[in-house]
Amino acid sequence: MSRFSLNQWTTKRWSVAEVVDGCVRHGVEAVGLWRQDVAAQGLEESVKLVADAGLRVSSLCRGGFLTTGSPEALEDNRRAIDEAAALGAACLVMVVGGLPGVVPGEPLGTFSRDLPAARERVAEALAELAPYAGERGVRLALEPLHPMYCADRAVLSTLGQALDLAEPHPAEQVGVVVDTFHVWWDPQVLDQIARAAGRIASYQVCDFLSPLPADVLLGRGVMGDGVIDFAPLTDAVAAAGYTGDVEVEIFNADLWAADPDEVLARVRTAFGALIGV
Amino acid sequence: MSRFSLNQWTTKRWSVAEVVDGCVRHGVEAVGLWRQDVAAQGLEESVKLVADAGLRVSSLCRGGFLTTGSPEALEDNRRAIDEAAALGAACLVMVVGGLPGVVPGEPLGTFSRDLPAARERVAEALAELAPYAGERGVRLALEPLHPMYCADRAVLSTLGQALDLAEPHPAEQVGVVVDTFHVWWDPQVLDQIARAAGRIASYQVCDFLSPLPADVLLGRGVMGDGVIDFAPLTDAVAAAGYTGDVEVEIFNADLWAADPDEVLARVRTAFGALIGV
Numbered sequence: 364m365s366r367f368s369l370n371q372w373t374t375k376r377w378s379v380a381e382v383v384d385g386c387v388r389h390g391v392e393a394v395g396l397w398r399q400d401v402a403a404q405g406l407e408e409s410v411k412l413v414a415d416a417g418l419r420v421s422s423l424c425r426g427g428f429l430t431t432g433s434p435e436a437l438e439d440n441r442r443a444i445d446e447a448a449a450l451g452a453a454c455l456v457m458v459v460g461g462l463p464g465v466v467p468g469e470p471l472g473t474f475s476r477d478l479p480a481a482r483e484r485v486a487e488a489l490a491e492l493a494p495y496a497g498e499r500g501v502r503l504a505l506e507p508l509h510p511m512y513c514a515d516r517a518v519l520s521t522l523g524q525a526l527d528l529a530e531p532h533p534a535e536q537v538g539v540v541v542d543t544f545h546v547w548w549d550p551q552v553l554d555q556i557a558r559a560a561g562r563i564a565s566y567q568v569c570d571f572l573s574p575l576p577a578d579v580l581l582g583r584g585v586m587g588d589g590v591i592d593f594a595p596l597t598d599a600v601a602a603a604g605y606t607g608d609v610e611v612e613i614f615n616a617d618l619w620a621a622d623p624d625e626v627l628a629r630v631r632t633a634f635g636a637l638i639g640v
Numbered sequence: 641m642s643r644f645s646l647n648q649w650t651t652k653r654w655s656v657a658e659v660v661d662g663c664v665r666h667g668v669e670a671v672g673l674w675r676q677d678v679a680a681q682g683l684e685e686s687v688k689l690v691a692d693a694g695l696r697v698s699s700l701c702r703g704g705f706l707t708t709g710s711p712e713a714l715e716d717n718r719r720a721i722d723e724a725a726a727l728g729a730a731c732l733v734m735v736v737g738g739l740p741g742v743v744p745g746e747p748l749g750t751f752s753r754d755l756p757a758a759r760e761r762v763a764e765a766l767a768e769l770a771p772y773a774g775e776r777g778v779r780l781a782l783e784p785l786h787p788m789y790c791a792d793r794a795v796l797s798t799l800g801q802a803l804d805l806a807e808p809h810p811a812e813q814v815g816v817v818v819d820t821f822h823v824w825w826d827p828q829v830l831d832q833i834a835r836a837a838g839r840i841a842s843y844q845v846c847d848f849l850s851p852l853p854a855d856v857l858l859g860r861g862v863m864g865d866g867v868i869d870f871a872p873l874t875d876a877v878a879a880a881g882y883t884g885d886v887e888v889e890i891f892n893a894d895l896w897a898a899d900p901d902e903v904l905a906r907v908r909t910a911f912g913a914l915i916g917v
Contacts, residue, residue, distance in 0.1 A: 462867055465850055467851065471850060478869065509787065510825040511787070513824075513825035514848065514867040520826070521826075521827060523827075548755075548791075550797060550801040573791040574792065575788065579788070591753065
């Protein structure tokens with residue numbers, strides 16, 4: 364269980380101080396943090412908290428939202444890279460953004476339907492950001508999101524597409540995230556995980572619920588509560604040479620309403636039974 | 641507009657007799673029918689209704705649900721093939737089924753997480769059914785469904801995967817459906833449509849809504865109401881040599897509550913503006 368990492372939003376109510384404390388109490392060695400929570404705690408204070416606790420920061424969530432091509436988005440991503448460097452995070456998770464103008468959860472207003480152009484803008488932004496990240500020792504981790512989020516959250520929809528996007532860049536600057544929830548359905552997933560050898564920056568696990576809840580963003584479940592067969596994916600990630608932390612990241616209304624200590628205990632048990640690294 | 645076809649479930653309240661009458665009144669030349677409605681009307685009566693009206697049957701929906709490997713499923717698909725033959729349908733749409741035991745909309749009970757095995761069972765069933773269809777002049781049309789339905793409705797998730805599955809069989813026995821709702825997000829979609837030349841059995845159009853409604857099955861909208869850029873897909877389908885009917889198939893709670901004549905008029909207008917074949 365030494366590679367178990369708790370993504371902070373699995374226990375969403377916990378601040379950085381609380382999640383660090385929770386990890387220490389539960390014997391968890393690594394944590395995935397979120398930028399807005401780090402900002403609320405203060406970056407310096409957050410750096411000190413994780414250092415004093417001896418925790419690894421398996422990822423910082425998240426950069427991205429690069430499909431509009433705005434200078435502000437690039438600037439915000441540079442700040443995110445600086446924060447990841449300060450925290451010594453193993454990677455900065457990049458959720459690249461949806462169609463320009465489409466806002467998650469809101470009715471469509473003015474937006475662009477040009478999906479290839481949005482994808483091209485991500486490639487352009489990456490060319491700007493990768494060297495900046497490289498200079499600061501930060502690895503960008505491109506996260507393909509399930510295709511149901513293509514319009515509103517990420518035009519990056521498959522692991523193969525993420526690897527195509529990563530390939531022009533040094534592997535230490537641009538890697539990919541393998542998140543079971545997002546990729547389990549893909550007929551090419553095992554081949555693409557093998558292809559990702561040397562590029563896997565993060566392995567995230569959570570289950571895919573069926574039926575999906577009304578808000579599909581919260582369709583994630585504790586391992587074993589959904590439809591995913593984890594062993595082939597975990598084995599493929601191991602065969603591709605990934606030896607880093609394995610992050611449990613679950614957005615789920617019931618978990619968020621529950622006591623975070625109980626949630627952490629529960630996901631640790633499920634992790635031991637179904638992931639077991 | 642001569643290639644416009646109304647899928648019966650766009651105007652779901654209409655029986656076969658009513659949808660045939662509606663098509664005649666609106667000058668629509670082709671219709672996609674559903675098996676349960678044909679059964680309610682009576683197969684012979686349905687055959688007579690479409691023949692007397694001079695309508696083309698662009699598809700019969702649907703065969704499939706082959707992932708359990710049960711003899712009953714094969715038998716039901718043979719009946720569906722017979723019905724498609726009787727109706728002179730251009731194809732029998734195949735929704736292959738989800739993980740064995742997963743029931744759409746119901747909590748998980750006993751089921752299998754073995755996705756590769758479920759996919760293999762579809763290939764095996766197809767080997768049984770394709771010759772049977774060929775003998776009756778029926779073309780099976782494999783429909784890749786959006787990956788959000790992988791667990792509960794179709795383990796066939798991409799056009800590329802559908803073509804891999806179709807390839808061992810003669811093109812006149814096994815084709816594929818290109819449904820904009822299901823494939824618009826796919827980074828490979830234009831290449832795969834080109835690859836599908838000679839295999840496209842049906843082109844179905846409807847939009848992808850954002851945000852998705854609580855029941856994702858009903859996330860389909862009238863063309864223009866969602867996020868899809870239709871022209872590149874329609875052009876690619878044309879470039880691949882498809883000259884058949886273009887079916888409008890929209891599952892949408894608001895449309896289903898509306899007056900079917902108004903719905904038909906509305907989708908015809910949208911079709912003229914955004915598809916225009």
